[in-house]
Amino acid sequence: MQTFGFLCKRLYLCIRYIVNNHVMVTITDIAASLGITPSTVSRALAGSSRVKESTRLAVEKKAAEMGYERNVVASNLRKGRSNMVGIVVPRIHREFFSRVIGGAESVLNEAGFNVIICQTMESREAEIKALKALRNYRVAAIFLSHAIESRDSSHVREIIGTDIPLVQFDRVFPDLPGAKILGANCEGAFTATKHLISQGYKRVGTIAGYMSSQAFVERLAGYRLALESAGIPFDSSIVFEDSIVRETGREACLKAIEAGCDALYCAGAYSALGAVDALREKGIRIPEEFGLVGTSNESFTSLMVPSLSTLGQHPFEMGQAAANAFLEGRANTEVIPMELHIRQSSKRIK
Amino acid sequence: MQTFGFLCKRLYLCIRYIVNNHVMVTITDIAASLGITPSTVSRALAGSSRVKESTRLAVEKKAAEMGYERNVVASNLRKGRSNMVGIVVPRIHREFFSRVIGGAESVLNEAGFNVIICQTMESREAEIKALKALRNYRVAAIFLSHAIESRDSSHVREIIGTDIPLVQFDRVFPDLPGAKILGANCEGAFTATKHLISQGYKRVGTIAGYMSSQAFVERLAGYRLALESAGIPFDSSIVFEDSIVRETGREACLKAIEAGCDALYCAGAYSALGAVDALREKGIRIPEEFGLVGTSNESFTSLMVPSLSTLGQHPFEMGQAAANAFLEGRANTEVIPMELHIRQSSKRIK
């Protein structure tokens, strides 16, 4: 026996259907055509154990028949959280970041999440805007690799507080809680620098990146360790900080040449490219007169001539790791190995 | 004078606040602390003209003070549409696509939209899944560059119908309604082929891509036109279809060599890379014995040796154009010029 309210609703639905004959079908529609209530449909579709098997089957059949699909907006509102994960990166056209995103997406999609992506273009302002937008979407989690301009983490803490799970990757604020996915930066930089030394380069400098970011701090530490383990004193005058793009990399390399370096470990991907520019300008031959190892195995590095030796990260795996950390509710720091690809730019000894 | 219901609500809010002392502030909170109703707050915040200036100011002040930010999920549900735009691309780590996304995002963000990105990995199944997910989010629009596996547009038509504005770019189904952003493919391919002919190459073939996509059809037409305008008969035996990735490009080029070609216009970005592989394998010199022009000015093309001549698109501008077409409600076809970058791989005549 139907209640009066129920019948009213049904009448309303009929009218709605006539007026606008292509609305999305809702659980109420399914309920109406099955003579049951929306709550039961909701439960059946959610796979609740508190619904009769036969009812569930009937609901599922009808839902498929009517082409029902859950309105995730309504569902998210009701649940107070969404099935979206926000990923905030400096620039998506950097191969490293786009591959991290790819890795994260592959895992998250499997688990029923969608990914919303924001670019900061290295600007702190844009990062704040993106984080706020994501919070307003009530995303289930935020994966962040912060902008260079974000010298400290106060804005992140302020905006996302502790309500939204945070997973940081690569460019990580050490003082923030939550999971962190890092490359084995120290170890990697150690290996890379060691390799340059083993090739007979005598004065190995580094284009070190930004010390506001954990990743670069660790790479510098690895570089230093390699020197020390080879009995070479660390010399801060051939450590060039704050360079990460091609142009500043070029400038840093010019200074390195002045300072008598014959090799550079570049902690950034594009600063190494700038170093190549500088060396070409000066007519210095690679690798005979000058050795180079870059970081991040972007595909252009193997296509260049001379091909560029790189300390490769595994961005896809980092994305997967970030997604898994979130899905499993972990808040630890995970280290993804790095791998040295020795190519022409550092291979002086055959 | 407050109504009874209003006071109840206020009491409820107090209790909620005590129980959970860190909830997001809502328009109801603002209304309560200002002694007005949520409707007025909503109107004030929406910039409605039907609200007193002083009230608006008071509301805005209070909102800022309390750190209010609109719950977009609720807003979207109520409005029946969202401020998200879905972008569906084969792979975001393709520089072309990531730059299109960048361009679209830059315009959309200004206009208050956020971007949700889905990758299809060239799979029709994944494309269907992505389109459905976006529809379930009630996105404001979908920007699509379809997967290679999607040989026809039936699934797109079926899923998004006419409810959601569709903007297609680059890989476009001509039979679907809505805006289309295309490179000047025919003209571009004409110029590229003409250039090869002008360099003295005698038998210019093409790695033509997939004929299910408008863009490739047009490039083939441009190629053909260039031959005809030079009085060279079109020869379908040196048109290699269905190649778009590096490996298939390599295979196509091997066939082209067999068929006596001494130049290729490659309609894909990575197929040209495969062609380089094939020529290296066979020990054929570029550009002296064989000329190559690729499509899409990916950054590796200028870093390679020999550097690769390309028919460059303007992906960032294409993204902007897509966003503008959507924002202005246009449904026309827009053509973005292409530009021939002549580099070493095709420059036989100094």
Added chain:
DNA sequence: TTGTATGCGTTATCAG
């Protein structure tokens, strides 16, 4: 096992 009632936060419609 199912139905009833309510609220998530916002906005639109209608009164006043």
Added chain:
DNA sequence: CTGATAACGCATACAA
């Protein structure tokens, strides 16, 4: 110009 009220579609506590 502002207030009351309902509804967007779904999920859940509670009742039956």
